[in-house]
Amino acid sequence: MTLKYLEVPTKDTRYTYSTGRIRGLEIQLLQETDLNRLREARGIEEAMQILGKITPYSESLKNISPEKFEKGLGEELRRTYQDLRSFCPHPELIDLFWLDYDFHNLKVLLKFHVQSQLPLNLVPPLEPQLSPAGTQDEEILKEAVREAEYSHLLPELGTLIQEALVLTEAHPHPQVLDSFIDRHLFEWLRMRIEEYHDFFLTHLIELQIDSFNIQSFLRIKLWEETNEKELLERVLVEKGTVEKKELVQLASQPKEALGDRLDKTDYGEPVKKALEELEKEESLFGLERFFDSYILEYTRRGHYITFGKEPLVNYILLKKQEIKLLRQILREKLGGPSRANSAEAFLNGG
Incomplete structure (x- = not known):
C-alpha cells in the first residue's frame, strides 16, 4: 500500500x-x-x-x-x-472500536445459553468468561440473554439477542451463531461510521470488511458444505472494496479462484500464499497477520497528521x-x- x-x-x-x-x-x-x-x-x-x-x-x-x-x-x-x-471530543467514536468486545461477550453468553438448554447436557457448562473491555455492563448482558430483559440495553443489541436466540433454536451450531453475530457487528459499524461522512473512517471499515469477508470465504470453502452459496450470502458483509456478490459468485468454483480474482489487487499475493498455507497447515494465520499489518499501514498516516x-x-x-x-x-x-x-x-x- x-x-x-x-x-x-x-x-x-x-x-x-x-x-x-x-x-x-x-x-x-x-x-x-x-x-x-x-x-x-x-x-x-x-x-x-x-x-x-x-x-x-x-x-x-x-x-x-x-x-x-x-x-x-x-x-x-x-x-x-x-x-x-x-x-476524545466525540466519545461515541471510541465506542465503535470497542464494540467487538461486546459482540464477543454476546457470542460467549449465547453459546453458554444454548449449551445449558440441551436436554442431554448432564454436566453443567462452565461459567462463561467474559471480557471486561466491552462498552456494555457484563451483568446486564447476562440478564438480557438469561431473562430476556432488554430494558437496560441499547435497543439494537436487544433486537440482536432476540434474533440470535431464534436462530440458535433452528441452527444450534456455534459456527452459525459466530457468523451471524460477526456480520451484524460489521453492518452496525459500517452504518455508524457512515454517519461521520469521513473518508478515512469509511475506507478503514471497508478494509476491515475485506479482511473478514476474504477469511470467511476461505473458511467456508474448507467446510465443504453443500449449501456453500447460501452460507456465503448469509455470512459475508456488503460494502468492502471487494464486492460481496463477486465472492458469492465464486461459490461453485475451487478456492484457488479467489487468488485469480484478486490477482491485480493488493490482496492477490497474500491470498495465494494463504492458499498454500491452507494445504499444508489448515491455517489462515499468515493471511490474518497480513491484514493486521495492511490495515495498520493504512492508519499509520496518523503519525503524520x-x-x-x-x-x-x-x-x-x-x-x-x-x-x-x-x-x-x-x-x-x-x-x-x-x-x-x-x-x-x-x-x-x-
Whole structure:
C-alpha cells in the first residue's frame, strides 16, 4: 500500500487536545525489544514479572496471578477505553472500536445459553468468561440473554439477542451463531461510521470488511458444505472494496479462484500464499497477520497528521494489536496450543 502522507488533508481542530494526549500515550506502546524479552522468558511467571514492570501494565496486572493473565489484559483494554473517552471530543467514536468486545461477550453468553438448554447436557457448562473491555455492563448482558430483559440495553443489541436466540433454536451450531453475530457487528459499524461522512473512517471499515469477508470465504470453502452459496450470502458483509456478490459468485468454483480474482489487487499475493498455507497447515494465520499489518499501514498516516481523528484511531489499533500479541505470547508461555496449529480454532474462526 502506497500512501502519500504529506498530502493527507485532515486538520480537524476539535482533536487538537486529544492528539496531544495521544502523542504522550504512543511513547508507552511496547517496542519490539519488549516483546522479544517476553518471548525469551522461561515461563508464564517470568513473562508476567517482566510485563508487570512496564507502564501501564504495572497497574493493570496488579494482583493478577499468571494463569489469570487474560483478566489483566482485559483490564488494560478497559482502562484504555475509559482514558480515551475522557478526552476524545466525540466519545461515541471510541465506542465503535470497542464494540467487538461486546459482540464477543454476546457470542460467549449465547453459546453458554444454548449449551445449558440441551436436554442431554448432564454436566453443567462452565461459567462463561467474559471480557471486561466491552462498552456494555457484563451483568446486564447476562440478564438480557438469561431473562430476556432488554430494558437496560441499547435497543439494537436487544433486537440482536432476540434474533440470535431464534436462530440458535433452528441452527444450534456455534459456527452459525459466530457468523451471524460477526456480520451484524460489521453492518452496525459500517452504518455508524457512515454517519461521520469521513473518508478515512469509511475506507478503514471497508478494509476491515475485506479482511473478514476474504477469511470467511476461505473458511467456508474448507467446510465443504453443500449449501456453500447460501452460507456465503448469509455470512459475508456488503460494502468492502471487494464486492460481496463477486465472492458469492465464486461459490461453485475451487478456492484457488479467489487468488485469480484478486490477482491485480493488493490482496492477490497474500491470498495465494494463504492458499498454500491452507494445504499444508489448515491455517489462515499468515493471511490474518497480513491484514493486521495492511490495515495498520493504512492508519499509520496518523503519525503524520498534526491533529484530527487519524492519530486517535491509529493509536487505538496499535494498542489493540499490542494486546493481541501479548495474548499470543502469554498463551504460549502458559502451554496452550498455538493458533497456527489449532485446526479447531481455525475452522471456527477463533
